Amino acid sequence: xxxxxxxxxxxxxxxxxxxxxxxDAARCSARIELVVSDAAPAPSxxxxxxxxxxxxxxxxxxxxxxxxxxxxxxxxAVPPVGRQSVGALRRQCPGxxxxxxxxxxxxxxxxxxRLLDGVRSHFNALPDGASLDRAGLQFxxxxxxxxxxxxxxxxxxxxxGLDSGPPLLMLHTAGADARQWHGLMSQQALREVxxxxxxxxxxxxxxxxxxxxxxxxxxxxxxxxxxxxxxxLDAAGLDRVALMGCSMGSAIGLALxxxxxxxxxxxxxxxxxxxxxxxxSKYLNHPEVHGGRLGAAWVGSLLSPTSPRAGRDEATWIYxxxxxxxxxxxxAYYSDDFNAHDHTAHIDTARTPLxxxxxxxxxSATPDDSRRVASEVPGARxxxxxxxxxxxxxxxxDGLMPYLGAPxxxxxxxxxxxxxxxxxxxx
Numbered sequence: 001x002x003x004x005x006x007x008x009x010x011x012x013x014x015x016x017x018x019x020x021x022x023x024d025a026a027r028c029s030a031r032i033e034l035v036v037s038d039a040a041p042a043p044s045x046x047x048x049x050x051x052x053x054x055x056x057x058x059x060x061x062x063x064x065x066x067x068x069x070x071x072x073x074x075x076x077a078v079p080p081v082g083r084q085s086v087g088a089l090r091r092q093c094p095g096x097x098x099x100x101x102x103x104x105x106x107x108x109x110x111x112x113x114r115l116l117d118g119v120r121s122h123f124n125a126l127p128d129g130a131s132l133d134r135a136g137l138q139f140x141x142x143x144x145x146x147x148x149x150x151x152x153x154x155x156x157x158x159x160x161g162l163d164s165g166p167p168l169l170m171l172h173t174a175g176a177d178a179r180q181w182h183g184l185m186s187q188q189a190l191r192e193v194x195x196x197x198x199x200x201x202x203x204x205x206x207x208x209x210x211x212x213x214x215x216x217x218x219x220x221x222x223x224x225x226x227x228x229x230x231x232x233l234d235a236a237g238l239d240r241v242a243l244m245g246c247s248m249g250s251a252i253g254l255a256l257x258x259x260x261x262x263x264x265x266x267x268x269x270x271x272x273x274x275x276x277x278x279x280x281s282k283y284l285n286h287p288e289v290h291g292g293r294l295g296a297a298w299v300g301s302l303l304s305p306t307s308p309r310a311g312r313d314e315a316t317w318i319y320x321x322x323x324x325x326x327x328x329x330x331x332a333y334y335s336d337d338f339n340a341h342d343h344t345a346h347i348d349t350a351r352t353p354l355x356x357x358x359x360x361x362x363x364s365a366t367p368d369d370s371r372r373v374a375s376e377v378p379g380a381r382x383x384x385x386x387x388x389x390x391x392x393x394x395x396x397x398d399g400l401m402p403y404l405g406a407p408x409x410x411x412x413x414x415x416x417x418x419x420x421x422x423x424x425x426x427x
Contacts, residue, residue: 003072015118024111031055035065060104065097077124087301106283110297129309136186149231156206157199160185165195166415169241171249175327177205183397218329242411243267248334258346266353266411273365274372279335284328296320304361306387307395315394349379355407359388
């Protein structure tokens with residue numbers, strides 16, 4: 001695969017003219033260069049360099065270096081897995097080098113990620129795509145619920161679907177909130193069958209931080225998380241639920257299946273990690289780095305480039321609004337503490353059936369990670385999601401629905417066997 005360098009330079013200039021890029025660029029003092037490490041246009045030049053951003057006088061220098069073939073993949077209309085973002089390149093491309101001071105890179109990363117994405121769009125004349133259809137939000141109802149659990153008091157909860165339907169509890173990802181489930185809560189096919197529940201963890205989204213919690217020094221643990229979920233079930237009057245989680249929500253889902261199986265009828269877990277070391281960064285909660293911008297970029301690199309633009313923007317927008325320290329404190333559990341092996345031997349799929357679905361562009365919880373979880377749980381079923389990243393329900397809820405049909409139908413049948421006279425009246 002060859003790289004049209006002249007055309008690439010034109011696309012960089014066009015991308016920098018976009019208002020969103022200009023807003024990021026105005027906050028980036030670093031000088032940024034792209035290097036084609038295997039190009040040698042003249043004997044005196046070991047590589048070909050292109051300025052992506054001039055920066056400010058005296059600003060730090062940052063270079064992104066890779067071979068021409070790698071850059072051609074990065075800027076292709078559908079980049080291969082591992083080439084979709086700087087984050088993916090750093091994790092999955094041995095030939096890629098991001099050089100510069102760590103602090104400068106953290107400060108510039110939101111701009112760099114957005115710039116490469118903008119260049120790709122212009123280089124391939126990609127359409128912006130349709131905006132999100134939010135009409136389904138009229139069926140989502142929110143309220144506050146008091147939990148009787150340590151480290152928690154009130155949480156914000158959302159409901160949709162049938163009051164009399166089998167309950168489906170959906171658990172959000174690290175640093176985010178229940179808005180991630182709006183795309184699925186808006187789906188008529190789910191609302192006609194299920195009583196859909198999602199809540200913001202304490203200190204997340206619209207849930208207040210408990211009075212005794214240290215602001216800016218959040219630290220989530222498995223014990224707290226389990227007690228909050230059980231506390232929510234008790235407060236909401238839910239004896240037994242179907243469970244859906246994503247990422248950190250799937251990590252705690254495995255713990256729930258292992259330790260509280262009597263409260264779970266079955267689980268569909270998205271992007272379930274085996275272990276996910278290296279996801280924390282001290283710059284996610286750093287006085288010299290805009291945490292909202294970096295958090296959005298940190299997760300944006302995990303998205304599939306083939307997901308609708310509006311869904312990707314929604315995923316990063318939610319992260320841009322997290323309170324200081326919340327995302328990093330969640331990652332202390334998800335990235336530092338969690339090990340699926342602690343739970344897999346204690347999950348009985350005859351009692352709580354388990355489906356694992358993971359996007360192929362995800363490098364935080366890769367398909368191989370989730371496949372490894374499934375291999376340790378007899379009866380667990382794994383499906384790789386082509387064209388999805390780390391947040392399938394936000395990136396492309398419509399595209400995810402076909403993969404949810406069979407698992408949810410199976411779990412619903414278990415509820416029906418317990419309650420054959422369930423009232424089908426809608427809310």
